[in-house]
Amino acid sequence: MLRHKRRFFGHFCARAVSVAVGCALVLSPAHAADTYDATIEGAPNGLKDKLELISELIEGAREYPTAAALRRAARRDIETFNGALQAAGYYAGKASFDLVPPDDDGKTRVVFQIEPGPAFQISEYEVLFEDEAEGRPRSFDEAGIETKGAADGAALRAHQQSFLSVLWQSGFPSAEAIGRRSIANLETGAASAVFVFRSGPKAKFGPPQIEGLQKTDASFIRRLKTWEEGEEFDRSKLTAYYDKLRETNLFSTIDVAPGTIGDDGVTPVVVTLEERKQRTIGAGLSFSTSEGPGARIYFENRNIFGHGENARIEIKGSEVEQSITGNVTRPLPRFGGHAFGSAAFSNETTDAFKARTFVVSAGLSKRWLENKLETRGALALETSSVREDGIEERNYYVSLPLSVIWNNEDDLLNPSSGFRASWSVTPYTGSDTFTQSEISGRGRVHVGADELITFAARGSLAATLGSTLDDLPRNKRFYAGGGGSVRGYGFQEAGPLDADNDPIGGLSRIDGAFETRVKVMENLQIAAFVDAGSVSASNLPDFSDEFFFGYGGGVRYITPIGPIRADVAFPFDKRESDRGFQIYIALGQPF
Template identity: 65%
Template sequence: MRRKRQSIVISTISSALLLAAASHGHAAESYSAKIEGAPNGVGAKLSIISELMKGTREYPTAAALRRAARRDIDAFNNALQSAGYYDAQASFELIPAEDGQKPQVIYSISPGPAFRVTEYNIIYQDDGTDRPDTLADANITPTGAADGATLRDQQESFLSYLWNNGFPTAEIVNRRAIANFETAEASAIFVFNSGPKASFGEPVIRGTEKTDNSFLARMKTWEIGEEFERAKMANYYDRLRETGLFATVEVEPGQFGEDGLTPILVDVEERKNRTIGAGVSYSTTEGPGGRLFFEHRNIFGHGENLTTELTGSQIEQSVNVSISRPLPRLGARAFASSAFLNETTDAYDARTFEILGGLSKKWLDGRLETRGALKLETSNVRSADSEDRTYFVSTPLSVLWNSEDDLLDPKKGFRASWTVTPYAGSENFTQSEITARGRVNFGKNDVVTLAARTGLAATFANSFDALPLNKRYYAGGAGSVRGYGYQEAGPLDEDLNPIGGRSRIDGAFEARVKTIKNLQFAAFIDAGSVSTNAVPSFNDEFFFGYGAGVRYYTPIGPIRADIAFPIDKRESDSDFQIYIALGQPF
């Protein structure tokens, strides 16, 4: 006699098998197999979990085929129930080999109706108060779907609600569905242990050596006595990890106290505090270049970062000392720096000293950063015709979006920035710059990469003649229009020296192709224009460079070598330029 009610446990193992991404090959030559009667959307999944449909081995006897088919039938029944077909029946027929034909296994699926869940029951196995009793109490709207994946997701959503509403030790006990075979309806039963309701206590920091525990405690994302919310504990974990001070970070709720407060246990392992690094580059117009930096993290035990950087080439030498410190209560970072820059170019010679201080804050999981600063600077600028001393106070403000996945060799993501800098002092003017770059990948293992960048810059409220030479915009060189000398992709004076402009527009496109494991070839075209107008114009003269290069991949990043040629070469332009550096150009 047919059963009218039956308890069915949704098999999470079957659910996982149904969702596994695999493809079956052709059946082995010793037999053939097919599935008939499977409902839409389920047949392909049954083929994935079928031993015989995979065709990865041979079964030399009929008995071996029957044993494998029976194993498939058990898997099919579990999978069909997991898909919401609680009354499904699977069977098979083995057609023996005749007249030279190989044996055939035919699976027959009688799925029955797709069941609907009409009732959801929340059961707690432990005692407690002030707990949600229905999905609606947890702001969950059920769909009525009876498949195991949907029921699992709904139960996990309910668990997340418990975690984020005062129950840090809540856990899933089990899940099942009670089916009514006469109506094709089912009742879902979700069983939990909620544990006691708790509120946030103090963080308990363990494993620190140099870091001040009070500094880490101030980074907490909750108030003492506030109802426990796992999302806030996860945000605290993110804050600790983003400091860059620790090799490992673990955060979890501790045992409840008599006061109902739950301490948050924090176990950390500190990273090494000091880093020394160096880099080299070469171009035909800028000559050999180098960079040396020293970084000391956590220098005073409160997350400070002290960096000293020296750079040098034939045209530019600089030293920069900067320090930054987190501001936990603001979720921001304070920074300050001082720098000396010596420039020796065809357009001008300048010596500049500056000091700067400001705040930065990251948003949207760190992808968006806003910065504001106050900068004081003075320069001695000389050219063939003049020598000037300038003094400026400026307030650079910037917004940066950065979702790139690597500093030296980004393969995914996009980077864009907008900076506005008002200047007051020897002259009054405002400069604004917008830049963007990104890339897309094609082919197996991303063998082809298409990358592009663009930039716009403008200067307002100042005449061209009054704008200091070292505040003008120039184009040409390794980071601008390749194929032209440094600052030379623009207008020149009668002595063939760059005069710069109040605005600039530039861009580049590069195609990269991997050939072997550590070698990549690239072809590119760059373009740029410098104008004496306040804003860039597409009517101004553009300079184009094109070329090719190779990137050799090393453990620290790709070593890049490019050769570039100017289009419409002027008499003063070189025939080609060579650039060697570490990392992709963009």
């Protein structure tokens, strides 16, 4: 029996080889099109490329061993092309093909001829409803939708979606698009478009029906709602509500949808949530020749009491500073912001001074303009012990930190769009009375396809009013130099030095940087930069004081958690006390 099967299989293969190519031979796509050529002629500009993408023969993924097989494939392409012409607004268009016998190269040629005819324009838009309801728009003009007459499928689909959005925003939560069609007049080259909708009954907002909560208090979710119960339904308010829920950072899954409309015309809002894990532990490492190795570790606990509270403890350490900070925030939905409190202890050991500082603060923040603008105000109590030249000084301050921050950047560690600008004013009283203020900004632009080249820049101005340099404690002075300031100089060393080559600091500061990044691979950038800074003994920034310049380059390796950055920088005008170069390794773009 086994021998008989072998003879039968061999006989079958032998016959198959004589008809086609071979029993065991499968041509790859690259070989399948080697026996023919397919071209498209007569297609309008912009349409030819699209037709080539949807053509079975031009794709070349199958084998066509006979002329009959090529004709069948060509007819399938003709049906596809005619549909594409209709979708592009060429309602009178048609496609045909010719099969040209093999020439010297042995290839059969399939030549598609496209006769597009005129590009039709929509001269009339008609809106039909399958049901009855009051208060709904019945035409595009009534809905405030501008029409431009384009007859292609994408334009008609966009018009349909726009009208549907108007229905959703006009109190019809269950509105849906049923269909659309075009009626063409082949003699005039004009067409009318007919859209069919089902609006359902008009509705008013009801209360949120919340599902899936475990730790979170339902009253907190209800306070976030963006509508008043009893007002006309508007789906855009559901989108705003979804955004508010997402911004709490408490949920891994969020679904917000209108419920079934009741006999009283009220629709509840069904909110389905899945809470994310409450606790997060993270860590980071850095290194620079100016500050030595650095590390940080943080612990975050979200939603402590079920109302979106967030507690975070962070420990940071390097050769020049060690600190521990604790922050607690609580959302205030009706206020549109947060209440916050913090406590921090730091130990700074630099060439300029040695200081131990403890600060506690509490305040409020509020967001405006779709959360892009934030205003903050706080009350802070601070005490510090500052040692300079063997003399220790104890200071006490009460301060009122105030700030305005604009931030529409799209990412914390690797922003590709948007910019950030801030202005802060902090009056101090206690051991001394003075006010410090700082304004800063950063942004970037991209050039070339796929953000090939990025030009990034940052700058800041800082000032101290109401004090002199001798009266201001060293830990309250402004400094420049280091990885976050003027690269190429040591930490705090891009400024005046005393007789021992230790930084003096100043009452005001100017610093900025410009960087060019070029993408050389999908996940790799090379960068070149120039940094500049000046520290002055005057109360306001003085552009006539000496500026310190650093320059250099580096690489940015893009990872899922952010770019890993390695830079080498050089001082432009090296002093005897300056190192010849500085190295910086960290996570995230510098700005």
